Amino acid sequence: MSARVPVLQAGLRLMSRDLRLAMRRAGDWLQPLVFFLVVTTLFPLALNPELSRLRDVAPGALWVAGLLSSLLALELLFREDSLDGSLEQLAISGVPFAWLLWAKTVAHWLLTGLPLVLVAPLAATALGAPAAAIPGVLAALLLGSLALSQLGAIGAALTLGLRRSGVLQAVIVLPLAVPVLIFGARATALAIAGEPIAPPLYLLGALVVLGVTLAPLAAAAAVRISLE
Amino acid sequence: MQFLRMGGYAAYVWPSVLLTVAVVLLNVHWARRSARAALAVARRRIALQRGADA
Amino acid sequence: MAWTWFHRFGSPPYFYRVAGTLTPWFAWPAGVLCVAGLVAGLALAPPDYQQGDGFRIIYVHAPAAWLSLMVYTVMAVSAAVGLIWRMPVAHALSAACPVIGASFTFVALVTGSLWGRPMWGTFWEWDPRLTSELLLLFLYLGYMWIRSAIEDTARADRASAVLAIVGVVNVPIIHYSVLWWNSLHQAPSVMKLGRPTMPASMLVPLLMMLLGFTLYFAALLLVRARGELLRRERSTRWVAEVIGGAGP
Numbered sequence: 107m108s109a110r111v112p113v114l115q116a117g118l119r120l121m122s123r124d125l126r127l128a129m130r131r132a133g134d135w136l137q138p139l140v141f142f143l144v145v146t147t148l149f150p151l152a153l154n155p156e157l158s159r160l161r162d163v164a165p166g167a168l169w170v171a172g173l174l175s176s177l178l179a180l181e182l183l184f185r186e187d188s189l190d191g192s193l194e195q196l197a198i199s200g201v202p203f204a205w206l207l208w209a210k211t212v213a214h215w216l217l218t219g220l221p222l223v224l225v226a227p228l229a230a231t232a233l234g235a236p237a238a239a240i241p242g243v244l245a246a247l248l249l250g251s252l253a254l255s256q257l258g259a260i261g262a263a264l265t266l267g268l269r270r271s272g273v274l275q276a277v278i279v280l281p282l283a284v285p286v287l288i289f290g291a292r293a294t295a296l297a298i299a300g301e302p303i304a305p306p307l308y309l310l311g312a313l314v315v316l317g318v319t320l321a322p323l324a325a326a327a328a329v330r331i332s333l334e
Numbered sequence: 335m336q337f338l339r340m341g342g343y344a345a346y347v348w349p350s351v352l353l354t355v356a357v358v359l360l361n362v363h364w365a366r367r368s369a370r371a372a373l374a375v376a377r378r379r380i381a382l383q384r385g386a387d388a
Numbered sequence: 389m390a391w392t393w394f395h396r397f398g399s400p401p402y403f404y405r406v407a408g409t410l411t412p413w414f415a416w417p418a419g420v421l422c423v424a425g426l427v428a429g430l431a432l433a434p435p436d437y438q439q440g441d442g443f444r445i446i447y448v449h450a451p452a453a454w455l456s457l458m459v460y461t462v463m464a465v466s467a468a469v470g471l472i473w474r475m476p477v478a479h480a481l482s483a484a485c486p487v488i489g490a491s492f493t494f495v496a497l498v499t500g501s502l503w504g505r506p507m508w509g510t511f512w513e514w515d516p517r518l519t520s521e522l523l524l525l526f527l528y529l530g531y532m533w534i535r536s537a538i539e540d541t542a543r544a545d546r547a548s549a550v551l552a553i554v555g556v557v558n559v560p561i562i563h564y565s566v567l568w569w570n571s572l573h574q575a576p577s578v579m580k581l582g583r584p585t586m587p588a589s590m591l592v593p594l595l596m597m598l599l600g601f602t603l604y605f606a607a608l609l610l611v612r613a614r615g616e617l618l619r620r621e622r623s624t625r626w627v628a629e630v631i632g633g634a635g636p
Contacts, residue, residue: 260554264547268537277533278551281526282558285565292569309568313561324554331546337431341441346506350499351430354448357495358422358604361488365611372615376622376631383628
C-alpha cells in the first residue's frame with residue numbers, strides 16, 4: 107500500500123521534475139524564444155524600418171509573434187511524457203489529474219512563456235516602443251502568455267499522438283486565443299501610446315482566471331481521451 | 335424586369351440567392367450520400383458477419 | 389417523465405426508427421416555407437427606405453447566419469450529452485452537424501460581404517458580425533479536422549466533443565471581444581434597414597425563411613445522424629435486424 111502523497115506536494119514535485127528534465131535538453135526549450143525574436147525581426151524587414159512607423163505595428167507584431175511561438179512551444183508540453191508512459195502514470199496516480207496538468211503547464215510556461223515576457227522589452231523597444239511603455243507591455247504579455255499556455259494545453263492534449271499535429275493544434279487553438287489576442291494587443295497599444303491600460307488588462311486578467319480554472323479540467327479530460 | 339434588376343443591386347442579390355440555393359441543394363445531396371454510404375458499410379459488415387457465422 | 393423520453397431517444401434502434409419517420413414531416417414543410425418565404429421576400433416585400441432592393445439579401449443571409457450559430461450549439465450540446473452519458477445517438481447527432489454548419493457559415497460570410505459591398509463600399513469589413521462568423525468557420529473546420537485526424541471513432545467522438553464544448557464556451561467570449569475591439573475602431577455603421585422596425589410585409593417572409601431553414605436543418609440532421617449511428621452500431625444485433633431483414 108503506497109503512502110498517499112499530499113496533493114500540493116505532488117504537483118510541486120512534478121513541476122520541479124519537469125524543470126530539471128528540461129535543463130538537460132535546454133536547446134529544445136530555447137527554440138521558441140529564438141523563433142519569437144526571428145519573427146519580430148521580420149516585421150521591420152517586411153514593412154518600414156522607421157521606428158515611428160513601426161510603433162504602430164508593434165503591438166500586433168509582438169502578439170502575433172508571441173502567439174506563434176507559444177504554439178510551437180506546445181509540442182514540448184507532453185512529448186516526452188507521452189513517449190515514455192509517464193503521462194499515463196500521472197493519469198492513474200490517484201492525484202487529481204487536472205491539478206497535475208496545471209502543474210505541468212506552469213512548468214512549461216516558466217520555460218517557454220516567461221522567457222518571452224522577459225525578452226519582450228527588448229523586442230518592443232526594437233519596434234519603436236518608448237521606455238515608459240515597457241511596464242505595460244510586460245504586464246499584458248505576462249497575463250497573455252499565461253492564458254495562452256492554458257489554452258494551448260487543451261490543444262496539445264486533444265492532438266496527442268496524432269500525425270502532423272502541429273498545424274491541427276494551431277487551427278484548434280488560434281481561434282480560441284482570439285479574445286486573448288484582442289485584449290492583450292489593445293493593452294499593449296495603449297501602453298505604447300501612453301494611455302491607461304486598466305480596462306483591457308482587467309479583461310485579460312479575467313480571461314486568465316477563467317483559463318486557469320477551466321482549462322486544466324478540459325485538458326485532463328482530453329488527455330484521458332487521447333490515452334485510451 | 336424590375337424584379338430581375340433588383341433596383342440596381344442585381345449583381346449582389348442574385349449571386350447571394352443562387353449561392354444559398356446551391357448550398358441548400360448540395361447539403362441535401364451530401365446528406366443523402368453520407369446516409370447511403372453508411373448503409374452500404376453496415377450491409378457489408380452484416381454480410382461479412384453472416385459469412386463468418388456460416 | 390422527461391428522463392424516460394431522454395433515455396428512449398438515446399436508444400439507438402428507437403432513434404433510428406423515429407428519425408426515419410419524422411424526416412418527411414420536417415422536410416416538406418421546410419421546402420414549402422423556404423420557397424414561399426423566398427418568393428415573398430424577393431418579389432412581394434416592399435423595397436427598403438435606405439437600401440432599396442439590396443436589402444433583400446437578408447432573406448438568405450439571415451437564415452444562413454442563424455443556421456451557422458444554431459448548428460454549432462446543437463453540435464456542442466449533443467457532443468456534451470454524448471460525452472457525459474456515453475450515448476452513441478448523441479455522438480451521431482453531433483457528427484452530423486459540422487458540414488451543414490460550416491457550409492452555411494460560408495454562405496453567411498459571402499452573402500454578408502456581398503450585402504456589404506453596395507452598403508459599405510468594400511467587399512470585406514472587419515465588422516463584429518463578419519469577423520465572428522469567420523472565426524466560427526475556423527471553429528467548425530477545427531472540429532471537422534480533428535475528427536478526420538483520429539481514426540478510432542470513439543476517440544474521435546470524445547475528443548471532438550471536448551473541442552466543441554470548449555468552443556461553445558468560447559463563442560460568446562469571442563463575439564464579445566470582437567464587438568469590444570470593433571467599437572474602438574470607428575466601426576462602419578452596422579447594417580440597419582431604413583425603418584426602426586420592420587413592417588409585417590418585410591418581416592413575415594424573413595420569419596418564414598428562418599423557420600423553414602430550421603426545419604430543413606432538422607431534416608438534414610436526422611438523415612445524416614441515422615447514417616452516423618449505423619456506422620457506429622454496425623456490428624450490433626439491432627442493425628442486423630433492421631438492415632439485413634426488411635430494409636431501412
